[in-house]
Amino acid sequence: MARRFVIKLDPERDAPTLTINYEEALNSQQYAAVTAGGGPVLVVAGAGTGKTRTLVYRVAYLVETGTPPEQIVLLTFTRRASHEMISRASMLLDGRCQHVRGGTFHSFCLGILRQYAPRIGFPNNFTIMDSSDAADVVDVVRTGLNIRKNRRRFPRKRTIQSIISGVRNRDTTLQEYVEAKFPQFVEYIEVIGDINDGYSRYKRSHGLMDYDDLLLHCLFLLEEHEDVRKRVAGGCRHVLVDEYQDTNLSQAALVRAFSSEHTNIMVVGDDAQSIYQFRGADFRNILSFPQQFSKTLTLKLEHNYRSTQRILDLANHVISNARYKFEKKLFTEKVGGELPVLVQAADNRFESRFVAQQILEIRENGLPLNQMAVLFRNGFNSYDLEVELNRCGIPFVKYGGMKLSEAAHIKDVLAHLKVLENPLDAVSWNRILQLLEGVGPKTAQRIIEWMESGPGEAFELDEARFSPRYIDSVRGLFDVLRRVLNQKGSITEQLERIVAYYEPILKRVHYDDHPKRLQDLEHFIGIAESFPDRATLLSSLALDPIELTAIDTDPVQDDEPPLVLSTIHSAKGLEFDTVFLIHALDGILPSSYSVDDSDALDEELRLLYVAVTRAATRLFISYPTLQYRRYEGQYFASPSRFLENIPANLLDEGSIVEEAVSVVEGAPAETEEEIQGLILPPTPTN
């Protein structure tokens, strides 16, 4: 007779032993999120409430409680964010966290598509186009359709590309979208539709995908191929999504697909920080999450650990002016602190000198440079300041603005690599052929068509068909490509060969500044060295472009962590002790492109909210009164409308006084105490 023995479970002893004391490290709301079970979880987390911390601990918790790290998918907004979170989780727990799969939606989709592309009629080695490549294709298609540009006010190639992309990222039609956003082009809706059709066909026949395709083709793949969906979603035991308020329709659908097998999905975000509506994101996406996933557990993080109460008061006041009423109000225990200040400067130069001097002073008082940041609306708003910082010897890094891989000369060299990787890539062929003397759009097109129809062997040129005016230079191009291909050297060797070939072209095309551009190319070769192969280099560059200013950083003071300059968009998710928001002008912070559209205007307001909430203890907002415009010359600009009529108990006012001698020890006027001691040296002539 069988006997049954019962062992009593002792929760003290038999619970998995956790090396991290989660309860102690987190507040109760964070703890609830980190230790939540499976199923859909929505975490609505205000600015500075420990959103990143929560995700990091969540990753560690999942790993510790037995989820294989490679079955955890952490989708973030930038690759920087995903690297940071994964390495923080690794430090918290151990190296197992390194195997968590992370990245942007685009890079995660790329990985899937590289594997399964043939299932949807693409080669595995398809090329990723950035938006200016896409605009070039649009132009080729438009020319091919014989659409005359000299029709009245026909949209530019960039505009057509952004219309096409705008429609694909939203739940709308071309008709509706153009009527709403580009009423001046309503008469061309049909033509734009034709261009769009041609554009899709062109991409498909040449193995090209734009950014939208990475998401949409991946979604199509998962929806149409049950076995692929099962395999991919089967590997996603836990899906975590950061910055969910900035996802668009297709990203929400992808989240659904990824989590379709295990339904363990946690999304984190803040509707008040949605700043990518221009790209199709909709903050209502995050609010409708519980409707899209049944039995959603909703948690809120409202306790701010970052900022002083005075900064939060200003932030709460700013966001209360939005048409849409956001529900949460942030609170903190950091009472008091300095009142944020709004500083009026006479012009750009005064603003720059003010900021640089404050930074020097604050550093003098012991705050490291990398805990300060200067934020601005547009990449070019910091040009003047960058000059001033260089003059003062303040090292800085800049995020946002011009990217290395967007510079014409880098794109030229990259296009050579791209045709080696994907010989069908007609955009790149088009680009590199037109660099040859005597070859323009028409000839480039004819050569491409000849290559596609004719010889099996790539990079071979047959005689007589082409004019002797350029035949030799085409042959020269093919020779270089063939040599690079046959030699199978390292990336560096391949690039060096191409740059050597390209150098004379560079001198001809950019005669006035070729030394600077050649320097960029050398620097680029150095960066490329760290990539394992050509394909990885090209994909990484397309999805995670390198900042152009990485080049200018002077090696003199590289032991000091640099000051951060950033567009507000690129500063999302970051925090600093001291923040300077510069160029807070009407027409810049509410961008002049947004003032007619109340939704867009609201987004600009949220942008200001994001900027303000980056600051922990000190916030300076400044604007120059005098601005220049091309033909009108100088004119007086007004401060941001968002900063008007702010009660004096929330925002101080300051002005800049010029003082040729030394600091006056006396009592300055109250409103000027913030900038007491600012000495402006005589304005240099340059």
Next chain:
DNA sequence: ACAAGCAGTTTTTTT
């Protein structure tokens, strides 16, 4: 017919 060079206009934010 097509390329090259010049003049005038237009520039957000990002994967």
Next chain:
DNA sequence: AACTGCTTGT
């Protein structure tokens, strides 16, 4: 700084 449209040159 890059794109578009116009004029000139081969």
